[in-house]
Amino acid sequence: MVVSNKGVLFKAIPTGHPVIGEHFEVVDRTIDIENFNLEENELLLKNVYISLDPYMRERMREHYIESYIPPFHVGKIMVGDGTSVVIKSTHPQYHEGDIVAGFTGWEEYTHIKENDGDMDVTGRFCLNHAKDSSLSLTHHSFLLRVHGLTAYRGLINFGTPKKGETIYVSAAAGAIGHLVVQMAKIKGLHVIGSAGSDEKVDFLLNTLKIDAAFNYKKVDVNKALSKHCPDGIDIYYDNVGGETLDQVLKHCNRFARVIVCGMISQYNIRNQKEKYGIKNIEQVFMKSMSIIGFLVSDFWSVPNDNFGKDMEEWLDSGKLIYKEETTVGIENAPQAFLNMFAGKNLGKSVVKISDF
């Protein structure tokens, strides 16, 4: 049974925004599933979803540059967090038909080996419980596993929100932001969000019902913060970095917490000279503030954690909704990836590769 196995090849290292065809492109390939032989402790996965996340831009770099996540290899298929069905297995832990989450290829079928870096066979998380769930598969594979946890860890564990405080969230209609603003509302905060289109601002105000929202492309961030945060900012959940972060520091209150989840505004700037320099950093000691960075991978679990219980309650009661921007077909993944950096996604960007 020879079937299509289209994939997205990483062709060359971009210096700015990646360009389709130049830095990554779809390649037509096939795979003979019936005659596909596995060595010991290997899997053949049929990929169902892949997650598109801003951090992946960091992987498109020269190998000599150290960073927190390994670089992609030029000439190989791109890698991302995905959800897959096991269609062949020689590993005792996984069986045909199992649903697994973990790093996989941007392709229709992925051969998972032993000792293969972040694609290693041991990095699979079993999602069989999703088969009998009233929630969608992506709720299980992304919201409850990674993105909800990222929002929760940042806000609850590091932000230590107190009822009545003011929080500002940038990229508030994005994958993490739209979850943070809802969690902050649940915790009784005054919630201000910004996003890059009127449609997103409408979503924030009328669907998520946060207290105030503005389109940062249309208004001056500094003035908008003065207007919408008259009592100052106690928590800034930063998804963008750059000039927005710099402006926010001036609006922060004493003992404010800046939670740095990501800095999407800076990811496509590889030239150090062009990076934005934060000039208001002295606000940090003048206001006894903290700037706290974290990677969710460091904090999959913490003691006395209520993440699972809280999410179940919030989803059941309808207090929290999970919004996705779904692109269908692996061949559309490169454009969807670029759309994410252009701020065109509402909620979490996923690519649906196949049915399961």
Place this chain on the structure above:
Amino acid sequence: MVVSNKGVLFKAIPTGHPVIGEHFEVVDRTIDIENFNLEENELLLKNVYISLDPYMRERMREHYIESYIPPFHVGKIMVGDGTSVVIKSTHPQYHEGDIVAGFTGWEEYTHIKENDGDMDVTGRFCLNHAKDSSLSLTHHSFLLRVHGLTAYRGLINFGTPKKGETIYVSAAAGAIGHLVVQMAKIKGLHVIGSAGSDEKVDFLLNTLKIDAAFNYKKVDVNKALSKHCPDGIDIYYDNVGGETLDQVLKHCNRFARVIVCGMISQYNIRNQKEKYGIKNIEQVFMKSMSIIGFLVSDFWSVPNDNFGKDMEEWLDSGKLIYKEETTVGIENAPQAFLNMFAGKNLGKSVVKISDF
């Protein structure tokens, strides 16, 4: 009894480094102590010491600029933390001969009133215990009250040092830095310090016996950190901000703590355009780091605090020494203040105004 009461007048707001004669200057005045009348709840103080601290530059600003500490008033005597003897009192809490610490004028005698901002009569801390102490008066008024506590709070309470970790301290021979490096050695850390003269580097290496020290004016900070911190930096105790902070971020390890005590490199830059912009801020989330700012005034006491006990033990055993740069005479205070920004002081800068 008419005596001299020389003082330092704040004449005009500087835009860069203050200039003697233009922005502040010594004025000759007299005071008739015998016939000096106090209203109810007032004091007349004979000032013994004043403390020169970098934060004072922040007070030399326009009144419309908000900050963490009130601005000085043009045309009035400058104000600083000082140690004084009460020579007249109509306040029930203070008596003639008492030694008190708190905000006082840069002058020989200061009239302390009720409801007078940070010079208010209630802001006096009794130091009578210093009369019978084997430690000097400045140990009690500065080391044990403010500067030792600043070093301790930053390092111990916010830095959470663990034996074997590497700490880098900038301005390591300064008022706070020379205490931090010693405390870090006591806590079993690998201690690297930088300073702006060979004399200071010698003091760090041969008197304080830290592990490595360099003159940041003679070597490249980036290269020096690579050389002296081969295992990366776990704690950076920042007294300078600016380019040094930016470089340090690249050398930090995962979960590093940057403790921001001050940013002396930036205090004389009032023009926002000329301020240094921190470009490596994204290291904060890439390395799950925290940048923690604090003002010691927020944390005079904390629960389960060992500051007093630790300092007593460290001073008694000789594990910690307190170094001062003493300038004699209030007329020399302006130059001593400028010397501090030029990095000419070794240890804590104090001005001795009179004997007590």
